[in-house]
Amino acid sequence: MDRREAILDAAIAIADESGLDAVSMRTVADRVGVTPMALYPHIGSKGALLDAMQGRILGELLAVTTAGQTWQEQLATLAHAGRDLAKRHPWAGTLMFSRPSVAPDAVRVTDAIYQALLSAGVPDDEVPRLERLLSTFILGYGLSETGGRFGPGELNPRGRRGNLPDGTLPGHARLAKWLGGPTDWDEEFEADLADLADLIEEKARRGRRGPD
Amino acid sequence: MDRREAILDAAIAIADESGLDAVSMRTVADRVGVTPMALYPHIGSKGALLDAMQGRILGELLAVTTAGQTWQEQLATLAHAGRDLAKRHPWAGTLMFSRPSVAPDAVRVTDAIYQALLSAGVPDDEVPRLERLLSTFILGYGLSETGGRFGPGELNPRGRRGNLPDGTLPGHARLAKWLGGPTDWDEEFEADLADLADLIEEKARRGRRGPD
DNA sequence: ACCTGAACACCGTTCAAGT
DNA sequence: ACCTGAACACCGTTCAAGT
Numbered sequence A, B: 001m002d003r004r005e006a007i008l009d010a011a012i013a014i015a016d017e018s019g020l021d022a023v024s025m026r027t028v029a030d031r032v033g034v035t036p037m038a039l040y041p042h043i044g045s046k047g048a049l050l051d052a053m054q055g056r057i058l059g060e061l062l063a064v065t066t067a068g069q070t071w072q073e074q075l076a077t078l079a080h081a082g083r084d085l086a087k088r089h090p091w092a093g094t095l096m097f098s099r100p101s102v103a104p105d106a107v108r109v110t111d112a113i114y115q116a117l118l119s120a121g122v123p124d125d126e127v128p129r130l131e132r133l134l135s136t137f138i139l140g141y142g143l144s145e146t147g148g149r150f151g152p153g154e155l156n157p158r159g160r161r162g163n164l165p166d167g168t169l170p171g172h173a174r175l176a177k178w179l180g181g182p183t184d185w186d187e188e189f190e191a192d193l194a195d196l197a198d199l200i201e202e203k204a205r206r207g208r209r210g211p212d
Numbered sequence C, D: 001a002c003c004t005g006a007a008c009a010c011c012g013t014t015c016a017a018g019t
Helices: A003-018 A025-032 A036-043 A046-062 A071-088 A092-098 A104-119 A124-147 A171-173 A185-208 B003-018 B023-033 B036-045 B046-062 B071-088 B092-098 B103-119 B124-146 B168-174 B185-208
Strands: none
Touching: A003 A025, A003 A036, A003 A046, A003 B046, A025 A036, A025 A046, A036 A046, A036 B185, A046 A071, A046 A092, A046 A104, A071 A092, A071 A124, A071 B036, A071 B046, A092 A124, A092 B023, A092 B092, A092 B124, A092 B185, A104 A124, A104 A185, A104 B168, A124 A185, A124 B071, A124 B092, A124 B185, A171 B071, A171 B103, A185 B124, A185 B185, B003 B023, B003 B036, B023 B036, B023 B046, B036 B046, B046 B071, B046 B092, B046 B103, B071 B103, B071 B185, B103 B124, B124 B185
């Protein structure tokens, strides 16, 4: 097997098992069965290794096919694939946000979203912006879930406002009924996607009437 | 001055100047004029230092006031404050996504968004989800800008599809006209906010008619 | 009460040396 | 052509010692 591929396999396995911080030239080399310095001719540097890991992840995203689907189905397929990926590889979100997507596969994912928006009837000049809005949200959602931003503290104001005087959180007070229990993140993701699909549909409808 | 505050000042100054990676117990201690180990009684650990930095940032966000504004103005004020913060402290986005918001100030920011959504007329049971949708997008946008995900490569397909066969990027081909030039990120952020405000208005309108 | 110095187990990377 | 060993300049953190 190609040494470079073996190195990537090892790095991804370590990241899946113990997080991105556990990926070091030393731990990767150990897993491959070689000295840290032996990695350099094959992958260049730690940064290049992270870029290559990102490329692998995006390759997985491209495995999904959207041929013959409606634009709603296409977007849903891509969004779910993105979120599934974030769950399978919890470190992927951090990586995506922290470095520009240089892999050629990244452009192909972007293109798939462009195509879905175009077939929805979104005016050409609005497509790139809406693609960034969608991908930013999907990435952010995945990262919030896996990174802990949507942690239990977000939902349960009891035990968090201990050091705040009463009456400073009127919003929380009024919404108490909806803030108690656990949240179904799958359900919430579906609802968000439905809302964003509505937004796209509205864009397309206005586009057909011509711009304001 | 309180030693703990001085330590936080130093850490934030270093992060602003040289990035979050440059913040180490050693560099912070150097700036304060003390040995690394002298920090521990005051801040506990590196992780606690990062949490405290996050708290400071959120405190800045609470300085904005939204009293007497329409809900559209309230949301715009908060969104702009969030994005300005991300520009002033480029490391803040990474920090927000990578750890749950434990600071009491975080709940107050959330509450401000709750209040705006409530006064827009969004049904109570949809407010927490829409708050997460909004904050996820705003954070993600700031992080994409400062972290480089919205880098020049995203916009200019020339020079990136060198290793892809022709015809694999139909979306890019059709949108070539809109993908050439530089993007005004301020303008794009405004347009995104306007779209999300439309979405909220639509929610409120449907809520008044009663649920489906 | 607060700080220091030495130490431990880690990093990424360079460079000369081995086969 | 590919890999190793030693070294350099870094990490966060512990622990005994100083004032």
